[in-house]
Amino acid sequence: MRELVGSPGTWGGLVLRAGQCSFAGASIGVMVSALGFANYTAFCYLIASMGLQLLWSFGLACLDIYALKMRKDLRNPILVSLFVVGDWVTAILSFAAACSASGVVVLFEKDVNFCKRVPGFPCGMFQLSTALAFLSWTLIAASSLVMFWLLASL
């Protein structure tokens, strides 16, 4: 079988998971430190979704490390099916959260001009957190595609 970059239990997979974890964690950190984020449902949902992403990616990163240490092959159909479901669910949730947060950020920034009119409104932090969420999503999307491809070719 061909070796796919980013498969579970490989160095590529571990790098992807680590990237997902760190971007999701950074997104949560920036959002939590922005004053008044809790007034907006979209930003609360972003935190919840990035939290789930963080837990899932961290779990799979640990599994990758274990597989690399023990030289185990994680590519059996049942395990890959489980990875596919989890990856796709977290990927869709993360993307939805990032998109709805960015919809609200654009509204604040462009449509109602909140960022200029309200002094001290942490627009920059909302933007940064949303951008980090999108970065985390691109990595989880890559993982999801690799997993789906793997499942289809197993």
Added chain:
Amino acid sequence: MRELVGSPGTWGGLVLRAGQCSFAGASIGVMVSALGFANYTAFCYLIASMGLQLLWSFGLACLDIYALKMRKDLRNPILVSLFVVGDWVTAILSFAAACSASGVVVLFEKDVNFCKRVPGFPCGMFQLSTALAFLSWTLIAASSLVMFWLLASL
């Protein structure tokens, strides 16, 4: 080769495409008839994205009808690759549009209470249009998964 429900050039595929077209069209119609939608970037983006979705799905529906009439098999690798790329791009754009619109709708409805405070604000129409966009997306997501599976197993 197994017959996948929703493959290009089959009745299942045609039904999926027709559903995508009609939901996307309905979403555009409802949004355009809501007063003041043009003030919000997220809603304009929803219309643009649903328009693209409508064009793409309509094109593929015509191709499906042609294939059904002429009894042609559309499942060759080059054609399926093209379908995969188009389906995935439109699916991601539609989902992003629906999510950002729903982020803004939830903000209006729940966070700033615009829907109750501003009389005549067409909240219901924004909601309906967003819901229709999500319905259109579920169908394009189904098509995308079928196409990707087909490509992986060709």
